[in-house]
Amino acid sequence: MRASLFITCYNDTLFPETGRAVVSLLERLGVELSFHPGQTCCGQMHANTGFRSEAYSQAKQFVRLFADAENVVIPSSSCVAMMRDQYPGLFETLGNESLRQDFAALLPRIFELSEFLIDKLGVDDVGAYFPHRVTYHASCHGLRGIHLGDRPFRLLGKVRGLDFAPLSTLELCCGFGGTFSVKNAEVSSAMLAVKLQDIVSTKAEYCTALDNSCLMHIGGAMHRQYAAMKTIHMAQILASTESTPMESFR
Amino acid sequence: MTVANTTREQVLDRIRKATSSVATGPSQLNEQYTAIPRPYVRKGALHGAAKQALLMERLRDYEAEVAESTQDNLGQAIGSMLAARDAGVLAVPGGVPPAWKIPQVDWRIDQGLSNAEIEKVDGVLTGAFCAIADSGTIVLHHTSCEGRRALTLLPDWHLCILFASQVVETLPEYFERARPAPKLVTWISGPSATADIEMTRIKGVHGPRQLSVILVNDEE
Amino acid sequence: MSQLAEHPVLDPAKAPPFPQAALPVLHNPQLRKNVAHAVDVIQLKRARLVAEKTDWQELRSAAAAIRTHTLENLDKYLEQFEARCTAAGGRVHWASDASEARRIILDILREDDARQVIKIKTMTSAEIQLNPFLESEGVKVFETDLAEIILQLGNEEPSHIVVPALHINRSQVREIFAKSMGRPELTDDPRELTAAARNYLRSKFLDIPTAISGANYLIADTGGVAIVESEGNGRMCLTLPKTLITLAGIEKVLPRFEDLEVMLQVLARSATGERMNPYTSLWNGVVPGDGPQNFHVVLLDNGRSSILAKTKERQTLRCIRCAACMNSCPVYRQTGGHAYGSVYPGPIGAILTPQLMQMRFAQSLPYASSLCGACYEVCPVKINIPEVLLELRSQVISQEKRSLRRLFDPLYLGLRAAGVIFSRAWIFRAAQRFGRIGAGLFTRKDGWIHSLPSVGGKWTQTRDLRGFPDKTFREWWRERAAHSSRESK
Numbered sequence: 001m002r003a004s005l006f007i008t009c010y011n012d013t014l015f016p017e018t019g020r021a022v023v024s025l026l027e028r029l030g031v032e033l034s035f036h037p038g039q040t041c042c043g044q045m046h047a048n049t050g051f052r053s054e055a056y057s058q059a060k061q062f063v064r065l066f067a068d069a070e071n072v073v074i075p076s077s078s079c080v081a082m083m084r085d086q087y088p089g090l091f092e093t094l095g096n097e098s099l100r101q102d103f104a105a106l107l108p109r110i111f112e113l114s115e116f117l118i119d120k121l122g123v124d125d126v127g128a129y130f131p132h133r134v135t136y137h138a139s140c141h142g143l144r145g146i147h148l149g150d151r152p153f154r155l156l157g158k159v160r161g162l163d164f165a166p167l168s169t170l171e172l173c174c175g176f177g178g179t180f181s182v183k184n185a186e187v188s189s190a191m192l193a194v195k196l197q198d199i200v201s202t203k204a205e206y207c208t209a210l211d212n213s214c215l216m217h218i219g220g221a222m223h224r225q226y227a228a229m230k231t232i233h234m235a236q237i238l239a240s241t242e243s244t245p246m247e248s249f250r
Numbered sequence: 251m252t253v254a255n256t257t258r259e260q261v262l263d264r265i266r267k268a269t270s271s272v273a274t275g276p277s278q279l280n281e282q283y284t285a286i287p288r289p290y291v292r293k294g295a296l297h298g299a300a301k302q303a304l305l306m307e308r309l310r311d312y313e314a315e316v317a318e319s320t321q322d323n324l325g326q327a328i329g330s331m332l333a334a335r336d337a338g339v340l341a342v343p344g345g346v347p348p349a350w351k352i353p354q355v356d357w358r359i360d361q362g363l364s365n366a367e368i369e370k371v372d373g374v375l376t377g378a379f380c381a382i383a384d385s386g387t388i389v390l391h392h393t394s395c396e397g398r399r400a401l402t403l404l405p406d407w408h409l410c411i412l413f414a415s416q417v418v419e420t421l422p423e424y425f426e427r428a429r430p431a432p433k434l435v436t437w438i439s440g441p442s443a444t445a446d447i448e449m450t451r452i453k454g455v456h457g458p459r460q461l462s463v464i465l466v467n468d469e470e
Numbered sequence: 471m472s473q474l475a476e477h478p479v480l481d482p483a484k485a486p487p488f489p490q491a492a493l494p495v496l497h498n499p500q501l502r503k504n505v506a507h508a509v510d511v512i513q514l515k516r517a518r519l520v521a522e523k524t525d526w527q528e529l530r531s532a533a534a535a536i537r538t539h540t541l542e543n544l545d546k547y548l549e550q551f552e553a554r555c556t557a558a559g560g561r562v563h564w565a566s567d568a569s570e571a572r573r574i575i576l577d578i579l580r581e582d583d584a585r586q587v588i589k590i591k592t593m594t595s596a597e598i599q600l601n602p603f604l605e606s607e608g609v610k611v612f613e614t615d616l617a618e619i620i621l622q623l624g625n626e627e628p629s630h631i632v633v634p635a636l637h638i639n640r641s642q643v644r645e646i647f648a649k650s651m652g653r654p655e656l657t658d659d660p661r662e663l664t665a666a667a668r669n670y671l672r673s674k675f676l677d678i679p680t681a682i683s684g685a686n687y688l689i690a691d692t693g694g695v696a697i698v699e700s701e702g703n704g705r706m707c708l709t710l711p712k713t714l715i716t717l718a719g720i721e722k723v724l725p726r727f728e729d730l731e732v733m734l735q736v737l738a739r740s741a742t743g744e745r746m747n748p749y750t751s752l753w754n755g756v757v758p759g760d761g762p763q764n765f766h767v768v769l770l771d772n773g774r775s776s777i778l779a780k781t782k783e784r785q786t787l788r789c790i791r792c793a794a795c796m797n798s799c800p801v802y803r804q805t806g807g808h809a810y811g812s813v814y815p816g817p818i819g820a821i822l823t824p825q826l827m828q829m830r831f832a833q834s835l836p837y838a839s840s841l842c843g844a845c846y847e848v849c850p851v852k853i854n855i856p857e858v859l860l861e862l863r864s865q866v867i868s869q870e871k872r873s874l875r876r877l878f879d880p881l882y883l884g885l886r887a888a889g890v891i892f893s894r895a896w897i898f899r900a901a902q903r904f905g906r907i908g909a910g911l912f913t914r915k916d917g918w919i920h921s922l923p924s925v926g927g928k929w930t931q932t933r934d935l936r937g938f939p940d941k942t943f944r945e946w947w948r949e950r951a952a953h954s955s956r957e958s959k
Contacts, residue, residue, distance in 0.1 A: 014938065017939070020943070043892075046888070050836075052867075054889035086860070144842070175800070178840075181928075182926075182928040183837050185931055186931075187805060194800075217933065224920075224933055262548070265775050272542040279543055290525040290532055385745040399708075400710060425727070433753070435751070436751050438749060439747065440746075442701050444616045444701050447635075448504070449507065449633070452660050456675070456701055456702030
């Protein structure tokens with residue numbers, strides 16, 4: 001099984017440990033990974049703020065780079081949602097027929113990480129060991145955008161040693177929303193306060209999710225408030241084993 | 251004479267321009283309308299006693315008083331309800347069956363009762379067109395047996411005589427029966443209520459604060 | 471009576487931008503508590519009923535399809551409505567904009583020299599600012615919905631389209647009633663307050679011969695009008711007066727009477743979490759001997775036809791004003807309605823208001839959303855609100871790209887710069903290195919950034935940011951590849 005990794009602009013720059021964990025996890029599962037150095041960004045930030053032509057350039061670039069990939073794995077549900085929800089419209093209005101066709105052919109081969117594990121590799125037990133109390137936040141793009149459903153729970157459920165603490169506000173938006181977090185910083189923080197209160201009440205050691213965007217926002221407030229908790233991308237939990245504990249990806 | 255470019259023409263013109271790419275011609279309008287898929291539930295699954303039971307449950311949920319009766323003891327049932335409330339003066343539409351107007355009651359037949367006169371009564375007695383069990387809804391088409399609208403609006407108590415054969419389970423089943431479409435309809439699903447103050451549900455704002463239903467079994 | 475610092479401005483042409491308007495609300499714990507309580511109650515009730523309705527998704531599909539078909543053929547259905555309503559004794563008027571609608575209504579009132587009117591709650595009348603206009607022309611307006619009375623007597627503004635006074639709690643209502651009704655003995659028991667309103671209104675229903683209403687639905691094939699309500703004040707206003715004026719947006723029309731079998735099932739469940747609201751009334755024109763004998767309908771455009779023209783945005787007009795979107799919105803839950811600066815707040819307001827203004831005002835509203843999608847999930851007519859928000863955002867940016875102001879907007883400049891950075895991998899890599907160095911200047915000993923200038927400061931107001939790692943992912947990958955190729959040699 002071969003797969004090409006689209007790391008995402010923000011994981012590449014700010015959360016490389018998530019990328020390292022993805023590599024460790026997938027290689028352990030026998031996937032031959034490649035990384036195209038020409039990649040930059042999926043265009044979501046621009047598309048969501050209203051800069052369509054800039055978003056289109058990035059979308060075009062993505063399709064060109066990955067047109068021949070057997071599979072594309074992306075550890076970010078918001079980027080996958082961008083591609084499924086907005087790329088077709090961008091190519092329709094700004095692109096040409098050949099680009100539309102290339103994308104249509106590529107689309108079924110694009111997977112968010114948990115989708116790749118469960119749907120493509122057919123596994124929910126990835127052999128992980130993570131002896132900590134963990135709560136899970138469903139990012140809006142994963143939940144309502146690409147409908148991940150129970151995939152994250154199935155994966156976490158098979159992690160040995162993991163003590164799962166459910167979040168009662170599981171489906172509530174954390175308030176990140178991309179540039180919303182700065183354009184409407186106060187409202188964003190008010191929404192985060194509600195979410196954080198619930199997360200902290202689970203007494204978990206870690207809050208996990210499939211998007212570092214939400215986790216950056218949640219974790220940023222956790223750190224500011226000296227909450228006795230940390231955030232961690234699920235890839236890092238799934239990559240952890242007795243011999244390669246979480247620290248190996250730092 | 252020049253065609254006046256009235257607002258009507260301007261608005262319609264804007265609408266036509268706005269939808270020119272998707273609109274159909276008048277002949278295809280009906281076709282397109284009929285082609286709208288309607289995969290929702292049309293017919294209910296309940297019959298007979300089960301359907302009546304659902305209606306009564308829903309009526310009681312919103313604190314309507316419900317009594318059952320046969321055709322033969324309908325007069326008695328009406329009498330009991332009136333006696334329980336000590337109600338002696340009742341408004342009634344002109345087309346109500348004589349058997350309903352039991353003796354020893356001051357029946358004010360509506361042949362143009364004034365609002366002041368309607369307000370003085372202890373309650374109003376009417377029939378209904380239909381009842382929808384799923385939502386506990388009583389439907390009035392304001393015929394001569396159901397009365398004009400003010401008659402069931404101003405008194406504080408509405409006593410409605412409903413027949414089992416008038417009960418349907420679902421809203422689509424009501425629309426099946428309501429052909430041709432009526433000129434006046436009031437759908438009643440509970441006494442008036444408001445939740446405007448802190449979402450606290452308060453019943454009986456305007457309109458009858460109490461609803462009583464006698465469900466007459468006419469299906470055996 | 472209001473605990474807000476200033477009276478909220480619900481005129482989109484004058485209201486402050488959303489982030490600014492939200493601030494006083496965020497500092498008002500009472501208001502936030504009232505809003506959160508209200509939306510939680512409705513959401514819970516709605517969820518229970520939706521769960522029990524086995525054909526809920528099918529109803530949504532049908533409702534969306536009926537509304538879409540109607541909008542695509544709006545002219546024909548409006549013409550049909552007009553013909554049938556007129557044949558049934560009603561008089562139909564057309565208004566291009568708010569000012570024309572106000573004039574038409576005033577002229578009708580002048581025909582009878584009406585100096586007082588009773589009103590059923592209608593957001594459309596608030597949209598055209600009818601009440602202040604009528605008052606200035608010597609007509610006294612009496613709202614008859616409990617929420618609208620609270621707002622009118624308390625000089626407050628609506629903050630929700632179904633429960634407009636949800637931001638006001640019982641003791642605030644008590645104060646308003648005690649003062650304006652001259653009833654200092656009133657307690658804050660909602661039952662007592664409601665009874666006070668009932669008494670206050672009774673004589674008005676019986677004595678005032680002119681009423682103004684909105685409409686939930688206009689039925690094209692019968693010329694009928696349907697109004698959905700809970701309190702009974704609607705029935706009073708629709709039945710007792712001599713003259714009734716119904717104001718309705720042109721999008722309110724449905725093709726046939728039986729289409730109500732879908733719409734009534736989804737509306738009550740979505741709006742108030744009930745299988746059916748207490749009272750729904752329908753009437754065709756004038757019925758001799760029953761109800762108002764002088765009946766007028768005022769059809770309002772006011773920007774709707776321009777929304778109709780846009781393919782992606784047309785779905786905005788499917789809206790049946792149930793407010794399920796704002797009840798489910800995590801942004802609305804924190805800010806309530808006034809922050810949106812419009813009588814239409816929440817997610818639907820964020821797309822409807824700027825469009826009714828033809829994108830000349832309210833440009834901050836499409837950004838008043840984290841795009842979480844909860845609204846789309848609950849909308850009974852399946853309006854893809856996030857999709858329309860994104861469409862409007864791109865229109866706002868097109869406007870911004872032509873304005874001089876953009877040169878002073880750090881976020882705008884940052885995004886243009888980011889566009890260049892993402893255009894080539896080598897520029898991206900350079901930016902990553904540069905960013906790492908720059909961020910290093912702000913990174914403290916704990917490895918975190920606690921404070922940033924300019925736009926970054928909006929982040930660090932309430933959140934820390936972890937410092938840039940020493941190595942990006944791609945640098946690590948490159949090293950690993952080089953290392954393993956060395957090893958294999």
